[in-house]
Each structure stands twice: as C-alpha cells, then as structure tokens.
Amino acid sequence: MSVSEITLPNRLARWRRLCLSSFVLAGITALVLWVAVVGLVRQGRLETVLSAGRAELAAPLLIALVVATGLCERIWPAERRPVLARGHVQDACYLALHAVVVIPLMTLLSVGAATLIGDHAGWIELRATEQWPGWLIVPLTIAAMDAANWLAHYADHRLDALWRFHALHHSQEELSVLTSFRAHPLMHTTGFLLATVPVVALMPTRPIAPVLITIYVCIGTLQHANLRWTFGPAGRVIVSPAYHRLHHAADNQAVNLGVVLTIWDVLARCARFPARGGDVGRTGLDGRPVPVEQAESPGPVLRLLAEQLIEPFGAPRSGLR
Numbered sequence: 001m002s003v004s005e006i007t008l009p010n011r012l013a014r015w016r017r018l019c020l021s022s023f024v025l026a027g028i029t030a031l032v033l034w035v036a037v038v039g040l041v042r043q044g045r046l047e048t049v050l051s052a053g054r055a056e057l058a059a060p061l062l063i064a065l066v067v068a069t070g071l072c073e074r075i076w077p078a079e080r081r082p083v084l085a086r087g088h089v090q091d092a093c094y095l096a097l098h099a100v101v102v103i104p105l106m107t108l109l110s111v112g113a114a115t116l117i118g119d120h121a122g123w124i125e126l127r128a129t130e131q132w133p134g135w136l137i138v139p140l141t142i143a144a145m146d147a148a149n150w151l152a153h154y155a156d157h158r159l160d161a162l163w164r165f166h167a168l169h170h171s172q173e174e175l176s177v178l179t180s181f182r183a184h185p186l187m188h189t190t191g192f193l194l195a196t197v198p199v200v201a202l203m204p205t206r207p208i209a210p211v212l213i214t215i216y217v218c219i220g221t222l223q224h225a226n227l228r229w230t231f232g233p234a235g236r237v238i239v240s241p242a243y244h245r246l247h248h249a250a251d252n253q254a255v256n257l258g259v260v261l262t263i264w265d266v267l268a269r270c271a272r273f274p275a276r277g278g279d280v281g282r283t284g285l286d287g288r289p290v291p292v293e294q295a296e297s298p299g300p301v302l303r304l305l306a307e308q309l310i311e312p313f314g315a316p317r318s319g320l321r
C-alpha cells in the first residue's frame with residue numbers, strides 16, 4: 001500500500017472539518033477589498049477615503065450615543081446586571097475590533113462594491129434622478145438602502161453559508177448597546193454589496209451627506225440597548241430596542257429583521273411589535289452552537305474572541321442549523 005493511499009482518507013477527513021462556503025465568502029471579500037484598494041491607490045485617494053469613512057462610522061455623535069445609551073442602561077435596564085458582566089466585556093472587545101478593523105473594512109467594501117457595480121452594471125444608474133430634488137431623492141435612497149440591508153439580513157438567516165457568520169451576533173445572551181459591534185467582520189460583505197446597489201442606481205453622481213449615514217448608523221446601534229424602550233407610536237415605523245430584542249429571542253429569530261425601518265418586516269409579514277412593559281425574553285442561541293462567554297469555563301477573553309471568529313470556518317457544531 002502506497003503512502004498516498006494511507007494518507008488520503010486522513011486528508012479528506014481534515015478537509016471535511018472545514019467549511020468551504022466560509023472560505024468562498026472570505027475570497028469574495030478579499031476580491032472586493034482588492035478592487036477598492038487598487039482603484040484608490042491609483043487615484044491617490046486611499047488615505048482620504050479611509051479618513052472620511054472614519055468620520056462617518058466613528059463620528060462623535062455615534063460615540064456620544066453609545067456613552068449616553070450605556071448610562072441609560074444603568075438607570076433603566078431591561079435586565080439588571082453588573083457593568084463588567086461577561087457579555088459586556090466580550091462585546092467591548094468587538095467594539096475595539098470594530099474601530100480598528102471593521103470601520104476601514106466597511107469603507108473599502110462600499111468603495112469596492114460601487115466600483116464593481118459601476119464597471120460591470122453601469123446600466124443600473126438612473127440618470128433621470130439627477131433632476132429630482134434632494135428632499136425627495138435622499139430619503140428615497142436611504143429607504144432603499146434600508147430595504148437592501150433587510151434583504152441581506154434575511155439572507156443571513158435563510159442561507160447556511162451566511163448564517164455561519166451571523167450566528168456570532170445572535171449568540172449574545174446579555175444584550176447591550178455594545179452588542180451592535182458584536183459581528184464577524186465577514187458578516188458585512190453581502191450587506192454592503194446589496195446596499196450599494198440603490199445608492200449607485202438612485203444617486204450615481206451625488207454623495208449622501210455623511211451626517212445622514214451617521215444618523216442611520218446611530219439608529220441601527222441603539223436597537224441592541226438593554227432597555228425596554230418601544231419608542232411609542234414611532235416604534236411602529238422605527239426599530240426600537242424592544243422590537244429588536246424579539247429578533248434576538250433564543251428560540252426564534254425569524255421575526256423583526258428590520259435594521260432601521262419596520263416596514264419591510266410588515267410587508268414580509270414577520271413583524272412582531274412589543275407590548276409596552278412586556279416580558280424581557282431570553283436572548284442568545286439555544287444549544288450554544290457558537291462558543292460564548294456565558295459558558296461554564298469560557299477561557300480568557302481574547303482566546304474566546306479568536307475561537308468565535310474562527311468558528312465559521314470549521315464544521316458546524318451541534319445545534320447550528
């Protein structure tokens with residue numbers, strides 16, 4: 001028997017322990033980033049664009065919102081827990097990862113997606129919208145972006161290849177405003193590819209004011225707050241912390257997929273509006289298919305962070321559908 005015959009089954013078994021689709025998504029992400037970096041370096045605009053991205057996605061307004069929401073969570077918590085609860089500490093690490101890695105990644109993904117769409121699907125640019133007034137086209141584009149984000153979120157839940165990355169976000173059993181940043185960096189690729197389509201189509205020559213992007217991000221960040229806020233009547237239209245908490249229910253994540261607007265859930269018949277003063281449900285994922293800090297012996301924070309980030313690349317653990 002030759003050496004290759006002996007080792008082949010072992011090699012196959014090793015490959016079977018890997019998740020091919022996760023490597024494909026990593027490859028697509030690398031391709032989009034490469035397109036963005038090459039184009040920006042050629043134009044000498046790489047640093048300028050990265051700085052503009054930081055200004056939008058780490059704006060003082062967003063930082064102030066996170067701090068203010070953290071204070072509100074101490075005063076009116078939906079679930080009372082220590083400041084240094086394991087979930088808060090772990091999600092603070094994701095906040096650091098977000099600031100250092102994810103913000104430049106998001107900036108380059110949107111540039112790369114716009115470059116690819118412009119180069120290969122320029123026909124989607126609706127030049128007639130150039131004559132439309134700003135008060136009409138800007139809200140329309142942001143609403144279309146939100147619909148694209150809803151679609152990406154829907155795909156995260158429907159397609160196993162994407163769920164492998166999204167499950168980390170849902171694994172948090174102690175929701176707080178910091179959970180907004182608990183996301184695998186590769187979870188953002190489909191969202192940016194889809195959300196760039198309406199921007200290129202509706203506003204091909206006009207940029208959206210950075211402050212509007214910041215406000216959009218702020219509303220999307222507030223939804224994970226450990227608060228019972230339903231936003232009253234406005235909560236029928238805008239995603240509130242209580243509304244999004246229902247999406248994080250441990251036993252059912254099929255409702256309330258909206259990012260900022262609830263209308264897409266209403267149209268898809270998967271909106272469930274929270275009752276004022278209703279029960280605070282259990283969050284996380286039943287069966288803990290992703291390693292979590294609330295486990296019996298989770299190990300050091302940074303090692304767990306690495307395990308959580310590597311998890312989608314291995315064979316699914318039991319409990320991960």
Ligand SMILES: [Zn+2]
Pocket residue numbers: 153156157166170247253
């Ligand atoms: Zn989700």
Ligand SMILES: [Zn+2]
Pocket residue numbers: 169224244248
């Ligand atoms: Zn969430």
